[in-house]
Amino acid sequence: MDLFVCQLSDIEDGRGLLVEVGGVELAVFRRGGEVFALENSCPHRGGSLSAGDLRGEVVYCPLHAWPFDLRSGRCLEFPEAPVRSFRARVQGGEVRVEL
Numbered sequence: 001m002d003l004f005v006c007q008l009s010d011i012e013d014g015r016g017l018l019v020e021v022g023g024v025e026l027a028v029f030r031r032g033g034e035v036f037a038l039e040n041s042c043p044h045r046g047g048s049l050s051a052g053d054l055r056g057e058v059v060y061c062p063l064h065a066w067p068f069d070l071r072s073g074r075c076l077e078f079p080e081a082p083v084r085s086f087r088a089r090v091q092g093g094e095v096r097v098e099l
Helices: none
Strands: 002-007 016-021 024-031 034-039 053-055 058-060 067-069 088-091 094-098
Touching: 002 016, 002 024, 024 094, 034 088
Parallel strands: none
Antiparallel strands: 002 094, 016 024, 024 034, 053 058, 058 067, 088 094
16 A cells, blocks of 8 residues: 655755654655655654664664664664565655555
């Protein structure tokens, strides 16, 4: 299901935004015209990834700096602890995520 989550202009470039859609908390990130969506909660201690430090295509959890790949949700330090990633796209200025 492809759902509207926010306007592209709602997300500052190089930052994350917390959105809730369909009962799921998502961390939505913007890098230029690209957008990415991950499950918001870090599996380690529940840190909000939307508030994490974004460096390139990696977001670091704000609590203990666990690194997650924006495209896959894979934890680069602990591969056994990924977060779910969701297909995200921009259409007509809207950010849409496939749940």
